[in-house]
Amino acid sequence: MTVLAEPKSDVIAAAAADTGVDFSLTEDQELLRDEVRRFAEQRIRPGVAERDREHRFPLDVFQEMGEMGLLGMLVPEEYGGAGTDTLSYLLAIEEVARVDPAVAVTMSVTNSVCCWPIVRFGSEALKRKVLPALAAGQTLGGFGLTEPGAGSDAGSLKTTARRDGAAGDHWILNGEKAWITNAGFAGWYVVVARTNPEAGKRGLSAFVVPGDAPGFSVGQPEEKLGLRSSRTAQIYFTDCRVPAENLLGEEGQGLKIALATLGHSRLGIAAQSVGIHQRALELAVAYAKDRVQFGVPIADHQAIQFKIAQIATELAAARALTHGAGAAEHTSQAGRLAAQAKVYASEAANRACWESLQIHGGNGFHEDYEISRLYRDVRVTTIYEGTSEMQRLVIARSLLAR
Amino acid sequence: MKIELTEEQKLLQETVRRFADEVVRPRAKEIDETGEFPRSFFDQAGELGLAGVAMPEEYGGAGMDTISYCVVIEEISRACATSGVILSVNNSLVCDPLLKFGTEEQKQEFLTPLAAGRKLGCFALTEPGAGSDPAGLRTTARRDGDDYVLDGNKVFITNGTDADVALVFASVDMALKHKGITCFIVPADTPGYSHGTHEFKLGVNASGTTELAFENLRVPAKWRLGGEGDGFKVAMATLDGGRIGIAAQAIGIAQAAFEEALAYSQQREQFNQHLSDFQAIQFYLADMATELDAARLLTWKAAWTKENARRYTLEAAQAKLFASEMAQRVTNKALQIHGGYGYTKEYNVERYFRDARITEIYEGTSEIQKMVIADWVLNKA
Secondary structure, eight states: OOOOOOOOOOOOOOHHHHTTTBBOOOHHHHHHHHHHHHIIIIIIIITHHHHHHHTTEEEEEEEHHHHHHHTTSSSOGGGSOOOOHHHHHHHHHHHHHHHHHHHHHHIIIIIIIIIIHHHHOOOOHHHHHHHHHHHHSSSSEEEEEEEETBBOOOGOHHHHEEESSSSSOOOEEEOOOEEEETTTTEEEEEEEEOOOSSSSSGGGEEEHHHHHHHTEEEOOOOOSOOOTTSSSEEEEEEEEEGGGEEEEESSSOOOHHHHHHHHHHHHHHHHHHHHHHHHHHHHHHHHHOEEEEEEEEEEGGGHHHHHHHHHHHHHHHHHHHHHHHHHHTTTHHHHHHHHHHHHHHHHHHOOOHHHHHHHHHHHHSSSSHHOOOOOOHGGGGTTSOOOOHHHHHHHHHHHHEE | BBBBOOOOHHHHHHHHHHHHHIIIIIHHHHHHHHHHOOOHHHHHHHHHOOSSTTOOOGGTSOOHHHHHHHHHEEEEEEEHHHHHHHHHHHIIIIIIIHHHHHHHHIIIIIIHHHHHHHHHHHEEETTTTBOOOOGOOOEEEEEEEEEEEEEEEEEEEETTOSSSEEEEESSSOOOGGGEEEEEEEEEETTEEEEEOOOOOOOSSTSOEEEEEEEEEEEGGGGGEEETOOOHHHHHHHHHHHHHHHHHHHHHHHHHHHHHHHHHHHOOOOOTEGGGSSSSHHHHHHHHHHHHHHHHHHHHHHHHHHHHHTTHHHHHHHHHHEEEEHHHHHHHHHHHHHHHHHHHHSSSSSHHHHHHHHGGGTTOOOOHHHHHHHHHHIIIOO
């Protein structure tokens, strides 16, 4: 089954451009959003609370998502992907995150920080080797940038890679990476390592490391506050051998590739945040209409109404920023717009979950209520793939450079 | 989805920005201090087609779309918030309902000169005892042959000191509450019509805000806008559009404050470095830019929804709520970045800070916007 329609023709695109500012979705985009929503409700929602409680990674769900084309959405069709536009991709993430943010992060990581840099920077041979299996969901993707001592300051990472072999036909990697989403389940990892200790930030290079490479190993799953059914662990390289052709881009381009990748992927996290925010609103509305106190549904109390109005307004703002940044991905302002979408959407979603839980009162603090899980899950959105603080630096640098 | 302006809209933006910078901005400080209504600004704006931006050309307007209208109000307000609200009221609160609810004769007689900027309009709904709750208004309209006779008082009427035409809301039967409210088009030279003088306010000081009084004022029945009892509906529909204008005004004020704070932070040195080198200041600027963009997108979305002939009550309320509160935060941060200088009249930011405050109040307070939004989300979504 595939729900991903053909990209619209240039003629239609040109005609649509004449209307200027336009907030409509194309028919294909609406179709996709509805289809993913249906899929998420029918196939992802069952068992979501249990998976969270048991920290169980839903491989079966990802297999189905792969068959639907949801794991290689931005991969061109010639490499087995769905070849959709960025906004369609963001809509899909939003719908999945609305039901299970933990599934959404695996989806975002595979699409945005594994497939995307390979499509963008990989050699033809590498693309043919790696992308079809990722796009089809036969395996998942990972991304190894962060280290125990290198978080926001990614340029200071210590993992090394040196050329080896008769004709320099492979690289030897040594080091460790922390907080790796999909660790152990991913067939391929985009990994950034230091290839020239003298060259500082220009001494980093990116590699595509197979999950079964000799010298590659995975640590124990981390116990996390939220996103418990997603897998996060350290990965280790001990004289890990990677074929020379798995170098992504050129030697020395590692930081550039990593930053470009994060520049793109923060849109995925913005969309994940919007999906969580949407659900927090839905839960607040349903609970407020149902719960009776002082003889009336609490939705009749103005204090509750105003909280709901605020959640809904910030949702509209977060969605507009996120969709807008997605639609403007190829403009000169793309980096700033994506950072703005990420910082605003993630912080707004955190506020929304906080208020939605408050509306739920004591029940919101109970595991039986979905908002308690969302409240934990949403917390990381202001942290991973660039903290709020890093987003603000990106935005400020762009403003001050004008 | 597309968030870029068309070439025509960009051209409009450049033209209006030039007009605003060259003609409007130089007088902004002075009229803020004196409170003198800038009638010549309105006349010039009218010549440029800015008095009825989205009105059809056949009725004297510029025939543009609602997003262009947002661009106009933002650019004018970026130079002078007072001038922004004068235009917003004429466009949104006077021309818009005349186009939507007026008879052909009314459009010819009133809309055409108003949209062309040959006449200035005002919107007379609020009364001393009827602000957020306009259904409680007490101005009366008594039918007398072919006329209505109006008696009552209005307050806080923008453009009131200079308006040539007023849209007046009055009740034909107080017992009917909001169902008795009826709208009338009243030329200001009608006997029995009087207005107060300039009132000093915290901000948007030269917008001609004043009281109106009607004493035995005769209006021909043919100048009734809509049917008897339709007034409340006319007012609510009109305010939906007005909120888009005020959102755009708030964005213009905040944009000016942001630009000046950005420039100031790159000039001012403390601790041997520019303010913009401090992370705390950088983060202020990042948040200001982010919220400005969010507000602009919400406002354009409301305009786009209106343009596509859909109900846009929710979108307009969200845009107005978000943009006005954004403007409050952004002007406050801009003043903070300017430090003590920002508190003086030497710089513009104190004016922006004062001007922004009203956007959270007029054309529906933030609290009214939240009531509207909650009603939609809880009951109509």
